[in-house]
Amino acid sequence: MKMKFKVSQLNMLEDCGFLEIFLPFYVILSYYVLPVVSSIGMLIIYMYVLVRIIKSILISNDVVYVNKLLLIFVVYAICTQPFIFMVYGGFNSSRLFNLLAIIMMFLVICVCTQKINLDAFFNVYLIVGFICSIAIIFQSLQLYVLGMKVYPIVLLPIDTSSWFNGGTRPCGFFPEPQAYATYILPLLYYQLKKHNLKWVVFFSISILFSTSSLGIIAVVLLFGYYLMSSNTNKVFKIGVIILGLAIFLVIRQTTVYDYAISKILDIDITNNTRLSHGFDVFNKLSFEQKVLGIGKNNLTYFLSEERIVLTDRVSILMRNSAYITSISDILVGFGVIGLLIYILFIVKQIITYDDKMFIFLLLVLSFAQTIFLNSAWVFWMVIYFNIIDIKSTDFYKIRIK
Numbered sequence: 001m002k003m004k005f006k007v008s009q010l011n012m013l014e015d016c017g018f019l020e021i022f023l024p025f026y027v028i029l030s031y032y033v034l035p036v037v038s039s040i041g042m043l044i045i046y047m048y049v050l051v052r053i054i055k056s057i058l059i060s061n062d063v064v065y066v067n068k069l070l071l072i073f074v075v076y077a078i079c080t081q082p083f084i085f086m087v088y089g090g091f092n093s094s095r096l097f098n099l100l101a102i103i104m105m106f107l108v109i110c111v112c113t114q115k116i117n118l119d120a121f122f123n124v125y126l127i128v129g130f131i132c133s134i135a136i137i138f139q140s141l142q143l144y145v146l147g148m149k150v151y152p153i154v155l156l157p158i159d160t161s162s163w164f165n166g167g168t169r170p171c172g173f174f175p176e177p178q179a180y181a182t183y184i185l186p187l188l189y190y191q192l193k194k195h196n197l198k199w200v201v202f203f204s205i206s207i208l209f210s211t212s213s214l215g216i217i218a219v220v221l222l223f224g225y226y227l228m229s230s231n232t233n234k235v236f237k238i239g240v241i242i243l244g245l246a247i248f249l250v251i252r253q254t255t256v257y258d259y260a261i262s263k264i265l266d267i268d269i270t271n272n273t274r275l276s277h278g279f280d281v282f283n284k285l286s287f288e289q290k291v292l293g294i295g296k297n298n299l300t301y302f303l304s305e306e307r308i309v310l311t312d313r314v315s316i317l318m319r320n321s322a323y324i325t326s327i328s329d330i331l332v333g334f335g336v337i338g339l340l341i342y343i344l345f346i347v348k349q350i351i352t353y354d355d356k357m358f359i360f361l362l363l364v365l366s367f368a369q370t371i372f373l374n375s376a377w378v379f380w381m382v383i384y385f386n387i388i389d390i391k392s393t394d395f396y397k398i399r400i401k
Helices: 018-029 040-058 068-087 093-112 118-144 177-193 197-210 213-228 234-251 255-265 273-283 287-292 299-304 313-317 326-352 356-366 375-387
Strands: 062-067 395-400
Touching: 018 040, 018 118, 018 375, 040 062, 040 093, 040 375, 040 395, 062 068, 062 093, 068 093, 068 326, 068 395, 093 375, 118 177, 118 197, 118 375, 177 197, 177 213, 177 356, 177 375, 197 213, 197 234, 213 234, 213 356, 273 326, 287 326, 326 356, 356 375
Parallel strands: none
Antiparallel strands: 062 395
């Protein structure tokens, strides 16, 4: 099975605009954090959106599609967050930036909805994803076959001290293996949807080689969904089963399998700090705080000021850490009301649209990592709102004049 690109894929620049070329690099660049404006990736996409809006106002009319439920969430955030910040620590420039970031990410999604040439975008995404996956596989061979330490591949001379630097996990161009898996999963989903078996196999292997527990679980869920789907071609199903078994039997003999699978089997939800920390924090909040939240990215202040005292063993391990998963992040930052709005949005997508597995994977990721109101979440949302056939009942169609 040869891995090669079609001529049309290599000559796709003729059909590419800014979004088709930039978006596949956007998440990678977003891990390079800047002092004031979040990251390089965010800065570039914000500038693009502002230029697009100004151009639409001054030169040409442009249509944007605004998801109604996401709009409700943003309006809720705008109305409540400033008051919450004033009560808990004061409404300073840092917190103002948090609020502006929420608005800008929402604008990015609106401006990019139904604006992408999918064929051109996925051609670029395929090439970038292929390079990223080769880096992961190469580092895996270095680590598990040659016994060498491996480190993230840094592309820009910007501080990456927060990246995983233990030398014991293949990261490629990403801060950690899970970040790679989150980036590549939409591409795997699309290749499965298009029945491109060779790329399905390749990207599945790369995720397994990354040893990302969440990535491997997502792959299993994705394969299970397509194998059980009545819309999937029977020949394709048989091919997936045969190749899946072949890959399993081959990799079963390697140390990659032992490490990756043992990580999954050893997961203990109640004692896993990454999974439980946010819910431990939420349980310590007052009733009012549970309803409305304590403010986006305000957990650090609460912990440093000892407004929340964590006493159980797991929480003590992370008592100075503001890292929490997305679902608990929404609960803590925006309260039960914010979470209900977001869950309603997720459920609405699953019920209404054919690409329900895409949004279900996003929900699964939300329970195990931070993928909400950040670059990865924007990336997933932009892709999702371009691959679905949006319904007028779910979106406002607004013409910018």
